[in-house]
Amino acid sequence: MKLSILPLAVAMALAGCGSSDSEPAKTPITGVFLDGAVENLDYVAGSAAKASTNAKGEFTCYAGDTVAFSVGGIALGSATCAATITPLQLANSTDVKDVKVVNRLLALQLLDEDSDPANGIKLTAAVKTALAAKSADFSADATTFNTALSATLTTAGTQYAARSVDDARRALVREHFEDTLASKVGTPVNEAFTQTTPLGSVAVTVTRYQVQAATSYYIPYEGTNAKVKADFPLGFLPSYGSSLAFKGTNAAGELEFYGLTDRGPNGDGPNLPALSGSGTTGAKIFPSPSFVPSFGVITVGKSGAVLGSSTPIKVSTTVKTSGVAIPPGTLGNSSELPVLDAMKYDATSKATFDANGLDTEAIVVDKKRSLLWISDEYGPFIVKLDPATGIILGKYAPGSGLPDIFVKRRANRGMEGLTLDTSTDLLHGFLQSPLTDGSATYSVTGKSELIERYARFTRWTEFDPNTGKAGKMYAYPLAAADYQDGRTGNAKLGDVVALGNGKFIVIEQGAAPSGKVFNKLMLVEIATATDIAATAYNPTSSDLEKSSMAGAAVNGADWSTVTTLKKTLLLDLNAIGWLAEKAEGLTIVDGNTLALANDNDFGLKTKVFDANGNAVEDADVTKCNVDANGVIITSSSAGCNSANSIRVARGTDAERPSRLWLIKFTKALTSF
Template identity: 30%
Template sequence: MKRKWIVLTSLLLALPVAVSGTVTAQQVSGETSENVVYSSNGQVIKPSAPAVNLDGSLYMPVRALSESLGKYVDWDEFRSSVSLTDKPVLTGKYELKAPNLAEGIKMGVGSSLTHIPGDPDNVFYTTADRGPNGQPTINGKTVRTFPLPDYTPTIYKIEVSKGEINILDKFPLKLSGTDPVSGKVTITGLPNIKGRDEEPYDAKGEKVLAYDPYGLDIEGLAYNPKDDSFWISDEYGPSIVHVKRDGTIIERIVPKGWASQASAPLVPSRETLPDVYNKLRQNRGAEAVGITPDGKYMFMAMQNALRNPDKAMDNSRQVRIIKFDLATLNPVGEFVYVLEDAKQFKDLAQGDIVISDMVVVNENTLLIDERDKFSGDKAQLKRIYAIDLSTATNISGKYDSATAAGKTLEQMTIADLKANGILPTTKRTVLDAVAFKFPYEKIEGVSLINGDTLAITNDNDFGIDSTTPENGTLLWTFKLPYTIK
């Protein structure tokens, strides 16, 4: 069967790619060739779109041809460029088998993942987040409960072997003094500031618990080889926390004005995050952190767009990535990462597409974990992207406030970004975990080993309010057919 087909050469990723010859006109017409049989390495393949026959030459869309050949295809409308990337191979599946923390509360890790160079390839460091918590409705009011309020956020050293995740060591986060809430040197995972953070309740949702100015909701973990220490990204502050290898908290980078709201004399607060970061959406704070291998720079990414200027920005696609000079702890760059457009997915709100982790390969190359809120067969977006900052616009100190002449970054549309000459980071797919049927929602840990092995893990939220009875912690490894460096 042949149909008339119009080919537009207007950069829509339905770009015609010639099997022979080239197309230079803005519009050409021809007949589709739907009865052509294609094969790759002797195996029959079926492109998602037919080729068009133009004067005896076959032309096929880039996406249809490349995906048929086992490649990811990414289109950058800001730079009019197409990226083709070979797909990885799944090489290992591992599961955490650990005793429950309490009745109905699972043990969990996986809110972060990092590999330290020099360690065996199967050894990682990871964390759980702030501890078990839920959101029951009590007397018509939804509250945030902490069934184990004494839980201590902890760094874990793990090993993957023979299908299992084994915990080798653990380092509870602690102070050089006594935490006013725990009554011990170890901190809690309770919120910091009354009136700003969520109000914490006991397991029954009846009693209000104390706020802990030292409490942390750990989401990311990075290693600095220069001083053999960790940095943690924390959703509460949002903040970035410097920690010794034994778990002792050294200092905390916070937004301007944070220290005046909390009394935390045991941990110096460096107010070097711009004031605009105070406009975070609750539980959508500092989600990812990474450090360059030379220990010179640190990057932090927010989970969602800031509410800048208001809650309507929950539907913004613009997320901030900030760069710090670790020698001074001052920011030296800020870049725009554009989340995927929710309109291309089914029943997915824009505000439910988030960043969940980061790997810093070098000063210009980062891996970013972007995902939706679904699990199992409903999952549509679980991707690891390689992003490039080398041509991205440094927006430091700009677009933080709306003016008569312009919008905040979060208010901007894609057209606004282009009109203002703002180039976001590039995005190139490294892994589509949906295609590999990763079963759980929260892929929140990503690590890169030797430049060619990718590891991902999920945060099971301690099984609280889970709709999946077997909701556990998995770590999967993938071999890349190339090296990222």
């Protein structure tokens, strides 16, 4: 015992002499504030002076410090110093649905300089100055907070005042934050839902991701319009959600998917003088006409959903396909004139016709043959593809593999969905909407109406990959009451997956009677459906469509004798938070799980601008005619004024994200 007392006494003596000099220095912690990386967010850590987060959202604090965050005079809240702080900690909550959390998300994302949280949130010095005298009650209910925030945005400046604050925006900011938690924090959010449908109680758990992509995957703008360049400084957004196919699981246990682009960045154009010299022809704007339709690999794992590779689709090792329109007079021409910046056709520009044009819309993995199958809207075509090289090994068209009648597909409404039923080794695909073939008597109005608007079904075909030929054909029923203006032509089927034993799941969507787009998953059964490829239904003609409209047989083809595919609502996607208009990618991950993706249209849409550079919100560019110089001819249609201009611009905030959702059902998909 005595031996131990001396060292203890010495230690105590030393501790009493200059103890402050012997305390170890505190090590600063570099933390990051995340709702996406938030740049220029003010903070005070402990007793330190006010500072601002850097471009990575980083701040500095010491263990035990309380870190308080603010934007101008708006106090967002505080949290204990940590490597990562999010609005969850500031709201003292663990629930992303908590109104206190969503209110904070709303404020941060709507005060972002470019209103694009996908590339981070930047708070400008001007905004902080403008809001120096403002405050916010983040505990307020949604309606009260929305109103208060709208006033705050007006104070922040004109560009902020124009941003919407409503329930849809609240869902959008939360969706972005959920992806941040999954991709940056490693804590994906799983949300449970139960719906009652004609199939009974349907329970699912949804995990929401937004696909991340390096800037190398952005698509360069090839025009010269400075305003387009300003809207898309990095190029057009990647868009690999036109279809989705489960590839498998990688060595790390992460999910891998094939994602598919369509024809590339494009937007509706006005009506141009026809090349024939008589009348007009619709146009499509191709701001990146060199784009090549491609498929990519998207990995879903600890870093969220990430686009990791892209393979262009090629005709041969030296010839690539194109996304621009197929030449007039050629199978697959869509009756559109390609243009770039000027609203006039220029055969010497990059935006001209290409015989190798493809508008790819569905991708299917064929493990048996080590192939990919892709469907297209131009031809429509089905394409057989080498997944290793992207080279086309076979191409099937109406009259040469596909049903002759498919040549009458509506422009831009070709073969949207395709799937392989491994139980029968047959591909199944459909036209997105009713075909087009002039007019027919419609019993509802007693008038002659367009078939593409009022036919009561769209066509579904089997295709044998062994013979390269179509087989049976079926009618997918469309009810006029489900669609705006009673027009079944407003239906746009998205994608399809095969469950086996004659069952499929289809995305059905389109403008409802209210005008708002709906998105639903339908269980489709083929067992009792009539084969409308039979001679009795005149399968090379639209007689059956005409009969469905007239309520009487047409040239012997009688709609009343047809049993359509049986469809039953499986899941209302909007009721589980789906916001995008174009749900176009659907694939089976396992026996209980689907993956769903959207086509974000490369983040663009066509807009009409007045002489002051303001978008004419109610304008429909397809109702405008232009003269030989590309100048709008003034008419009574909204926005169609010679003083106005047409160009591609940023799409809506709700449509720009590239989504990939996992939807896990509590019971096997085959049990429905």
